Amino acid sequence: MRVCFAHIITILLLVPLWGSAQFIDDNIEQKDLSTKRFVLKTDPTLFLQGPIPGTGEYRVSSELAIGSKSSIQLGGSFVGKDLISLLSGVLSDSSNVKAYRLTGYRFQFTYKYYPFGHYKNAPEGFFVGPHFSISQVYFHIKNTALKYSNYTITYANAALIFGYQFAIGDTFVIELFQGLGYRDNRLMNDYTGKEEKLNYDPEVTPIPGDLKIYFGANFGFMF
Numbered sequence: 001m002r003v004c005f006a007h008i009i010t011i012l013l014l015v016p017l018w019g020s021a022q023f024i025d026d027n028i029e030q031k032d033l034s035t036k037r038f039v040l041k042t043d044p045t046l047f048l049q050g051p052i053p054g055t056g057e058y059r060v061s062s063e064l065a066i067g068s069k070s071s072i073q074l075g076g077s078f079v080g081k082d083l084i085s086l087l088s089g090v091l092s093d094s095s096n097v098k099a100y101r102l103t104g105y106r107f108q109f110t111y112k113y114y115p116f117g118h119y120k121n122a123p124e125g126f127f128v129g130p131h132f133s134i135s136q137v138y139f140h141i142k143n144t145a146l147k148y149s150n151y152t153i154t155y156a157n158a159a160l161i162f163g164y165q166f167a168i169g170d171t172f173v174i175e176l177f178q179g180l181g182y183r184d185n186r187l188m189n190d191y192t193g194k195e196e197k198l199n200y201d202p203e204v205t206p207i208p209g210d211l212k213i214y215f216g217a218n219f220g221f222m223f
Helices: 005-023 030-034 083-091
Strands: 038-042 056-065 070-080 100-113 125-142 148-168 172-189 195-197 211-222
Touching: 038 172, 056 100, 070 125, 100 148, 125 172, 148 211
Parallel strands: none
Antiparallel strands: 038 056, 038 211, 056 070, 070 100, 100 125, 125 148, 148 172, 172 195, 172 211
């Protein structure tokens, strides 16, 4: 099934704006409603290496304060070749660079609770909350027999994250976070239909078992 990533990401960005009319907490004082409560952000380091090995993730996340101490955050990503591989493909005719193709997506949802929030501008300060993520990538790889093999990798994660969001002036936001949770990483051979779990492969996922560990950062703008 083909997915129009531009349409999906646009919807993800607009949902929080619609939600603002439905869920804004009655405890927010009227003077606070005119402050900047919407944030767009990304993590440019993922352009070089996404969560799935061999990929780059091009993500936009949107966060909206829906209460005096809470917000919702939605993220949409296009997953493809990392930035270095893309540049190598433009600048080089090497068959090694062009021997594979990949495309995919990632969707994320986070509910963030700010116990000390006051929202002078965007949601800021210490936060904690549940986080859910699913990503899928389709690999199209040329083998030595000049034929192609197709694989699908799916990552599904659920975690409790915590961190701190800094509001710098009236424009910039920096978010740092970490967390622990559950993961289910799977590889499907599209030719044979065989599926296997990746959680125990030390070359792909060095942390054994179903434990998911998050460390991350986002950079963005408030509106």
